[in-house]
Amino acid sequence: MNVQMEMKALTFKITNVYLNHCIRWIGGMNVQKTMRFMKTNYFLYLLIAPAFLLTIIFKYIPMYGVLIAFKDFSYSKGILGSEWAGFDHFAKFLNAPNFEVIFMNTLKLSAYGLLLGFPVPILLALMLNQLRKAAAKKNIQLILYAPNFISVVVIVGMLFVFLSPTGPVNKIVTLVTDHPITFMSDPEYFRAIYILSGIWQTAGWSSIIFVAALASVDPELHHAANMDGANLLQRIWHIDLPALKPVMAILFILSAGGIMAIGHEKAFLMQTALNIPTSEIIATYVYKVGLKAGDYSYSAAIGLFNSVINIILLVFVNYVVKKLNEGEGLY
Amino acid sequence: MNVKPTRLDRAVLAINACLLTLTVLVVIIPLLYVVAASFMEPTALLNKGISLNPADYSIEGYKLILGNEAMLRGFLNAVYYSAAFTFVTVVVSLFAGYPLAVDNFAGKKFFMTVFVFTMFFGGGLIPTFLVVKDLGMLNTPWAVILPAAINVWNIILARTFFKGIPKELNEAAKVDGAAEHRIFFGIVLPLSKPIIFVLALYAFVGQWNSYFDAMIYLEDQKLYPLQLVLRSILIQNQVDPSMITDRTAMAEMKRLSEIIKYASIVISSLPLLVMYPFFQKYFEKGVMVGSLK
Numbered sequence: 001m002n003v004q005m006e007m008k009a010l011t012f013k014i015t016n017v018y019l020n021h022c023i024r025w026i027g028g029m030n031v032q033k034t035m036r037f038m039k040t041n042y043f044l045y046l047l048i049a050p051a052f053l054l055t056i057i058f059k060y061i062p063m064y065g066v067l068i069a070f071k072d073f074s075y076s077k078g079i080l081g082s083e084w085a086g087f088d089h090f091a092k093f094l095n096a097p098n099f100e101v102i103f104m105n106t107l108k109l110s111a112y113g114l115l116l117g118f119p120v121p122i123l124l125a126l127m128l129n130q131l132r133k134a135a136a137k138k139n140i141q142l143i144l145y146a147p148n149f150i151s152v153v154v155i156v157g158m159l160f161v162f163l164s165p166t167g168p169v170n171k172i173v174t175l176v177t178d179h180p181i182t183f184m185s186d187p188e189y190f191r192a193i194y195i196l197s198g199i200w201q202t203a204g205w206s207s208i209i210f211v212a213a214l215a216s217v218d219p220e221l222h223h224a225a226n227m228d229g230a231n232l233l234q235r236i237w238h239i240d241l242p243a244l245k246p247v248m249a250i251l252f253i254l255s256a257g258g259i260m261a262i263g264h265e266k267a268f269l270m271q272t273a274l275n276i277p278t279s280e281i282i283a284t285y286v287y288k289v290g291l292k293a294g295d296y297s298y299s300a301a302i303g304l305f306n307s308v309i310n311i312i313l314l315v316f317v318n319y320v321v322k323k324l325n326e327g328e329g330l331y
Numbered sequence: 332m333n334v335k336p337t338r339l340d341r342a343v344l345a346i347n348a349c350l351l352t353l354t355v356l357v358v359i360i361p362l363l364y365v366v367a368a369s370f371m372e373p374t375a376l377l378n379k380g381i382s383l384n385p386a387d388y389s390i391e392g393y394k395l396i397l398g399n400e401a402m403l404r405g406f407l408n409a410v411y412y413s414a415a416f417t418f419v420t421v422v423v424s425l426f427a428g429y430p431l432a433v434d435n436f437a438g439k440k441f442f443m444t445v446f447v448f449t450m451f452f453g454g455g456l457i458p459t460f461l462v463v464k465d466l467g468m469l470n471t472p473w474a475v476i477l478p479a480a481i482n483v484w485n486i487i488l489a490r491t492f493f494k495g496i497p498k499e500l501n502e503a504a505k506v507d508g509a510a511e512h513r514i515f516f517g518i519v520l521p522l523s524k525p526i527i528f529v530l531a532l533y534a535f536v537g538q539w540n541s542y543f544d545a546m547i548y549l550e551d552q553k554l555y556p557l558q559l560v561l562r563s564i565l566i567q568n569q570v571d572p573s574m575i576t577d578r579t580a581m582a583e584m585k586r587l588s589e590i591i592k593y594a595s596i597v598i599s600s601l602p603l604l605v606m607y608p609f610f611q612k613y614f615e616k617g618v619m620v621g622s623l624k
Contacts, residue, residue, distance in 0.1 A: 037437045043511040044430035048442060051427030054481040055445060061462050062454025068461075124354070130347050142608055143355050146362070149603045151540030153558045154596050157565025158365065161592050168364065171380055200358065208618045232340040265543050269566055290457040291547055303455030311451060 069301035082297075089301035098280070106281040110262040113195045114255050120203040122248065125210030126240055130232075141211075144204030155201055156269040159193060160184055185274035194270060194279075209251070210244055217243045253321050257314030260306055282306050369393070369593035373586050376593075392594030395587065402595065404553065405560035409539055412475055412556050417534040420480040424530055425523065428489025429515060434498075446483045456547075463548060474548035475556070479538075485530055488617070492526040493519065529617040532610055536603060557599055564595055 038045065064079075069089055071082040093099060124144065131137040147155075162169050163183035170180035183189045217239060225235050264283030271279045282302060290299025336344065367381050375387035396402055430436050431443060453459075459478065468474040496519060504514050520527075542558035549555060568588070607614065 034437045037435065041433075041436070041511055043515070044433060044436055045438075047426040047515070048430045051423045051481060051486060052442065052445070054423060054477065055449060057466075058459065058462065058478040058481055059449040059453060060445075062458035063452070064454075065458030065461055066454050068458065127347050127351050127354075130344060131351070140351060140355055142611065143359055145611070145614075146604055146607070147358060149536060149540075149607050150600050151542070151558055151561075153540075153542050153561050153565065154600055157561065157592065157596060158361065160566060161589065162361065162364075166377075168380060200361075204358065205618075208615055212619055231337055232343045268543075269562070286456055287547075291460065296457050296461070300455060300457045303457060307452060307455065314451070 066300060066304055068297050069304045071297055073297040073300075075296075085297065089298045090305060092298065093302050093305060101277070102280050102282055102285050105278055106260060106262060106283075109191055109194060109267070109281060110259045112191060113198060113262075114259060116195055117199050117203065118252065118255065120199050121206035122210055122244060124203060124207040125214055125244070126236060128207065128211055129214040129240065141204070144207070146204075147201040148205035150201065152266050153269060155197060156266060159197055159270065163193070182274075184270070185272050187275045187278040190270065190275045190278040194266065198266070209247055213244050213247050214240055249321050253314070253318050256317040258310065259313060260309045365593055365596050369590070369597045371590065371593075373590040376589055377586060391587075392590035393598070395591055396594045396598055401552070401555075401560050402557075402598075405555055405557040406599075408554060409557035412472060412545075413535050413538040415472065416476045416480060416538040417531050419476055420482060420485060420534045421527060421530045423480055424482065424485035424489045425520070425527065427486045429493050429519065431486070431490045432493035446486055450483050460547060469548055470550050470554065472554065475538075475541075475544045479541075479544060485534075488530065489526060492523060496522055525613070525616065528610075529613050532613055533617055539603065561595055561599055565592055 067079055068082065070085060070087070071079070072085045073079065073082045128137055128140065131140070161167055164170070165180040165182060169183070174180055181189075183193060221239050222235055225239060230238070260282070262281060262283065264281070264287055267279055267281050268284050268287065271284060283306075286299050286303045286306070289295050289302065364381065368376055369392050370388050370390065371381065371392075372387050372389040373391060375382060379387065427442075427446075431439055433439075454462075463469060463474050463478060468477070500518055500522075501514055504518055509517070540558065542556070542562055545554075545556050545559050546562075549559075
């Protein structure tokens, strides 16, 4: 009851602030001029209409639908008709016995992935940049980029066949030990397999942007440094690496800010009944609770909890990088 | 760059070449292994692994795959979904990108805010699912085509491209009395082939390789795209019994399941891997334009 009143007051307050904002915005425009522009250029509004409509339907209506996280949603009553539940679903998740495990699994999987995976494309780009023969460079890039075009289903499928107890990897393992390793059903190996296969697939492709940044370094700089007696490693360290710094900062913010937004697509496919202790992450849990078990409200609450953490993280990481990077952040 | 290498530099370059060679091998060996395994005779593969003896090779795996109805239907569905999705998302992105590139477009800030906000916050899996369900799109191709078709990144790419088209062209046309739609369809779009190509390639590959939307929105197996068929073969280990003539023989099933997996990996990945070198330039362009923002 109390919660309901509070929610109503809050909704009222938000609407009020928003309306005021809109009135001020419209007041600030030259209405007549705008109307004239819209009349003569109605075609431009026709062009933007499909994108606008799709965004409203598939992005903004679901945002409104997030209300069910604060309700006990039942399909027959609809979103508005369902009873308010306040923060019950959030409390339920935070107090759930598996909360800590799922939360830490999510954090560890993407934090380790970022720490291990972030430097690889940079190293690749620095290495490719040293190749003198353009044709060799191009052919190597062609091969390194290829795995990026393989679907996640096929990648995980390859992991299953390669790492199966009778697969090629275990043929080598059994030469050394007497019994095969059950890679895909052992929680101990899940993270390593997930992260290393991710690097295998995407590191080459991710290096494109660094390769391009290196191509724009003025060769005169290298020449001058060479005259001054700087060797190759010193030149890479003092000329090439600083040239990559701005790109590195932006990409790091984006990936660090998205650390809790780790996708469910691959983890879900790699999940087996036995590796659940490490492979259950928030995204896979949301899917299971919501679509498998049909607990829409609880699942939406977990999803919302996750997005809020994401936004906080993004703002925080941007702030830190800005401090470290002499005022250059994402926004 | 005519920089004179010292002895130390030469050593570094040699190590660099070795490391790169190693990297290339790490990338290419698993791929070659899959291709080789897919052409093996099933029993030989199971007992010996990859061998170099030509007698151990056969195309049995491909015969099984190509004769399988589910695979074939999945392939056709994937072509259909990818083509439709590509068309919708490219048209929507181009159309939205153009007004946003017009300097004095009234409401530019409003529309940009509406679009960009969705990059940082979304309703999440369940609320989106409920919208698709309420629209009656569950279990129809629309569910995999429409919700994903709105892609802010693509709109920004298109806008960036349109901004690069010299304004004099538009102004000259306007002086000649051409209406906005004549300018867009007659002048701007024909100049936009590169960006159309980039957007289309990314859309097609993305849809071809995706499985998750299809998994949650489609129930009817007849509607499954290739990736979902692959998922049941590769990951859920459900080899379609109709692929194997002797249904009762478990041993036969076990014998053939490996070869079926390898062959289906090759069949499904080959179209993209063969095509991509020809389009590499455009894919790279997509990365670069996107990074400019």
